[in-house]
Amino acid sequence: MSDYLDRLNPEQRASVETIDGPLLVLAGAGTGKTRVLTTRFAHILLTGRARPHQVLAVTFTNKAAKEMRERVADLLGGPVEGLWLGTFHALAARMLRRHCDLVGLKSDFTILDADDQVRLLKQLMEARHLDTKRWAPAGLMGIIQRWKDKGLPPARIGAAEDSDYADGKALDLYRAYQARLLELNAADFGDLLLFAAEILRTHPEILASYHRLFRYILVDEYQDTNLVQYYWLRLLAQAEKNICCVGDDDQSIYSWRGAEVENILRFEKDFPGAKLVRLERNYRSTAPILAAASGLIAHNAGRLGKTLQSGKKDASGEKLQVLAVNDQDQEAREVVERIARYRNAGDSYDQMVILVRTGAQMRAFEERLILSGTPYRVVGGARFYERAEIRDALAYLRILNQPADDLAFERIVNLPRRGIGDGALQTLRDGARGQSIPLFLSARRAVDAGSLKGKARDSLAKLLLGFDRWRATLARDGHVIAAAEMLDESGYMPMWLEDKTPEAAGRVDNLKELVRAMAEFESLGAFLEHVALVMERDAAEGEARVSLMTLHAAKGLEFDIVFLPGWEEGLFPNQRAVDENGNKGLEEERRLAYVGITRARKHAMISYASTRRIYGTMQDSVPSQFLDELPEDQIERIGLPRVQQRQPWRDDFAWSGSVAAVAPRAPQARKFKVGARVFHQKFGMGTVVGVDHDKLDIAFDHSDTKRLMDRFVEVA
DNA sequence: AGGTTAGTAATTTTT
DNA sequence: TTACTAACCT
Numbered sequence A: 001m002s003d004y005l006d007r008l009n010p011e012q013r014a015s016v017e018t019i020d021g022p023l024l025v026l027a028g029a030g031t032g033k034t035r036v037l038t039t040r041f042a043h044i045l046l047t048g049r050a051r052p053h054q055v056l057a058v059t060f061t062n063k064a065a066k067e068m069r070e071r072v073a074d075l076l077g078g079p080v081e082g083l084w085l086g087t088f089h090a091l092a093a094r095m096l097r098r099h100c101d102l103v104g105l106k107s108d109f110t111i112l113d114a115d116d117q118v119r120l121l122k123q124l125m126e127a128r129h130l131d132t133k134r135w136a137p138a139g140l141m142g143i144i145q146r147w148k149d150k151g152l153p154p155a156r157i158g159a160a161e162d163s164d165y166a167d168g169k170a171l172d173l174y175r176a177y178q179a180r181l182l183e184l185n186a187a188d189f190g191d192l193l194l195f196a197a198e199i200l201r202t203h204p205e206i207l208a209s210y211h212r213l214f215r216y217i218l219v220d221e222y223q224d225t226n227l228v229q230y231y232w233l234r235l236l237a238q239a240e241k242n243i244c245c246v247g248d249d250d251q252s253i254y255s256w257r258g259a260e261v262e263n264i265l266r267f268e269k270d271f272p273g274a275k276l277v278r279l280e281r282n283y284r285s286t287a288p289i290l291a292a293a294s295g296l297i298a299h300n301a302g303r304l305g306k307t308l309q310s311g312k313k314d315a316s317g318e319k320l321q322v323l324a325v326n327d328q329d330q331e332a333r334e335v336v337e338r339i340a341r342y343r344n345a346g347d348s349y350d351q352m353v354i355l356v357r358t359g360a361q362m363r364a365f366e367e368r369l370i371l372s373g374t375p376y377r378v379v380g381g382a383r384f385y386e387r388a389e390i391r392d393a394l395a396y397l398r399i400l401n402q403p404a405d406d407l408a409f410e411r412i413v414n415l416p417r418r419g420i421g422d423g424a425l426q427t428l429r430d431g432a433r434g435q436s437i438p439l440f441l442s443a444r445r446a447v448d449a450g451s452l453k454g455k456a457r458d459s460l461a462k463l464l465l466g467f468d469r470w471r472a473t474l475a476r477d478g479h480v481i482a483a484a485e486m487l488d489e490s491g492y493m494p495m496w497l498e499d500k501t502p503e504a505a506g507r508v509d510n511l512k513e514l515v516r517a518m519a520e521f522e523s524l525g526a527f528l529e530h531v532a533l534v535m536e537r538d539a540a541e542g543e544a545r546v547s548l549m550t551l552h553a554a555k556g557l558e559f560d561i562v563f564l565p566g567w568e569e570g571l572f573p574n575q576r577a578v579d580e581n582g583n584k585g586l587e588e589e590r591r592l593a594y595v596g597i598t599r600a601r602k603h604a605m606i607s608y609a610s611t612r613r614i615y616g617t618m619q620d621s622v623p624s625q626f627l628d629e630l631p632e633d634q635i636e637r638i639g640l641p642r643v644q645q646r647q648p649w650r651d652d653f654a655w656s657g658s659v660a661a662v663a664p665r666a667p668q669a670r671k672f673k674v675g676a677r678v679f680h681q682k683f684g685m686g687t688v689v690g691v692d693h694d695k696l697d698i699a700f701d702h703s704d705t706k707r708l709m710d711r712f713v714e715v716a
Numbered sequence B: 001a002g003g004t005t006a007g008t009a010a011t012t013t014t015t
Numbered sequence C: 001t002t003a004c005t006a007a008c009c010t
Helices: A010-017 A033-046 A062-076 A088-103 A114-127 A137-149 A170-183 A189-202 A204-213 A227-237 A287-297 A328-344 A359-372 A388-401 A406-412 A422-435 A439-449 A454-477 A479-489 A492-498 A504-518 A524-533 A575-597 A625-629
Strands: A023-027 A055-059 A084-087 A216-219 A243-247 A275-279 A320-325 A352-356 A376-378 A546-550 A559-564 A600-609 A611-614 A617-620 A635-638 A677-680 A684-692 A695-700 A705-709 A713-715
Touching (some): A010 A033, A023 A033, A033 A055, A033 A062, A033 A216, A033 A243, A055 A062, A055 A088, A084 A088, A088 A189, A088 A524, A114 A137, A114 A170, A114 A406, A137 A170, A137 A189, A189 A204, A189 A227, A204 A227, A287 A320, A287 A600, A287 A625, A320 A328, A328 A352, A328 A359, A328 A559, A359 A376, A388 A406, A388 A454, A388 A479, A388 A492, A388 A524, A406 A439, A422 A439, A422 A454, A454 A479, A479 A492, A479 A504, A479 A524, A492 A504, A504 A524, A575 A625
Parallel strands (some): A055 A084, A216 A243, A320 A600, A320 A635, A352 A546, A352 A559, A376 A546, A559 A600
Antiparallel strands (some): A611 A617, A677 A713, A684 A695
């Protein structure tokens, strides 16, 4: 009965058996965090302390939720129904659908994705005649998201939180954006949490009903929670206080998405009497890898403090290699050569990964991998449901589900080309705004009233008739048949079938896959909900491949062999992260480095180049300060060009000795003042006429005044 | 209405 | 370097 407890080490066991009251489990990388969470869940059920639906279990990713669900099922001997187990967003959406009338939404509200959000906001900005080149809609969207991350609806934003972005119109646009979402019966990701928390905050009787329901709360990756998620949890936990949060402050790498490490650092204050357990026995990596990672992360201040110990019987292993190369092409060549060597020695490609700081680094590796015929996969990047053809097809489906979905309507009304251009669309928009009706209805009236003519009228009439027909098919034959019929008759699928470009065939396959996937859902609404919240792509199994991904995407994964290229000042730690957030930014970069190293089970190789091509121009680079922070006795420096030639075109920098042995520090913090003379690669000499954080307004001698990032110019 | 070209800027992205 | 967008021709 309790043999599942015997498989745990003492700390893990304490984490599982400390059931009542608040508990924080600080789980270092590779210390069995998921095992603790799932065992604790099962333990609560098996000891009869709660029924399955009385436990709230929250994760960040669908993948983590899925894994927890499966492992709990394993422990219990079969799948369990009625669990409140899912991502923050999925669980908040589930709550919100129950109480949506309280915030002015209907229960079939649409969940917008990032692309829809920005398009909508851009429309609102254009309606206010804001220059969307100067004020990027995506930038303003970021500000709105941060507000939502903090649990602030427009009404609760005071002067302290307000932004001067977009000529001080940010708050006004936030208000307009929220109003427009309600008109569209839509919510964005941030709203799910924001509204869920607001409802709990302002309706004590609803909050009390959840207090009666949830006896235990489990939270994964607590270091990544933002403020609104924290409020939501705290409200739900304030009655029973049986909340268990698992996390690792050293792996907090999403502050730029609104995550607040402070949430985990503050846990014991928030929940008086909280117990704390540290999981420090690592079962993943060799001793040198652990020692190197620990040595690096020790340079961060303000940690809860944790030292990874090896929990493996034989943790001996080789030192981390630190490779110096001349440029990114050589770096890619060296890495891919080593991949081949490991493979020849019997390692599987599946167990090798290249972890980069930025997407731009991937190209060099991809080229080299292709050239050498090494199978690889890029993890992350464009997901299935983010592909253009899938989003187009989904727009059709959304209109079928909810004709008032104006964003979807705009996306596909002229796709494939139907001769409905900007002029015709503007007529429809004017009609919709004038009569306060959705675009779809406005289109119908425009056709009937003859306010459009010619080709636009004819093809729009045909499209509207089509939707009537497809809706009838939906009612009669179900969503799968209706979808197939719609994609075909609307001309969307034929458009790709006739397309002769190389990627068209893949798009057709994706569309077929989409229709196939719909069969697993009861209704069109259920399918669309899944797509909005559970944007997971089925991991294509099959041939073993090397993985290529960003460091962020690697969190939670592990590999035998890990390559960590691009450890250069400016790139990693990333200049922008440091510019924007100072020492906090630098510490987050260091945590990212820590995450990278701790992904490795057996081998890790870090590399850096003395020259790198950035935006087409060659730039000298300096080894990352993180290299100096690695314990020297745990690393082996290889491949160094003993004497680095002094670059003749850079007089201001003299190499002292070998690149690898002496790591020069990064220069000066960038400080520009109004009036400073600066040089830009492309625009030449200019004078600074305005400073806004890291952005400078520069009057160029031979061009206009432009707004540029300060790191693209240098002091003249 | 739609394809072409020139200008411009440039992290990370769990949901 | 590339990717994206807005202005520009047909």
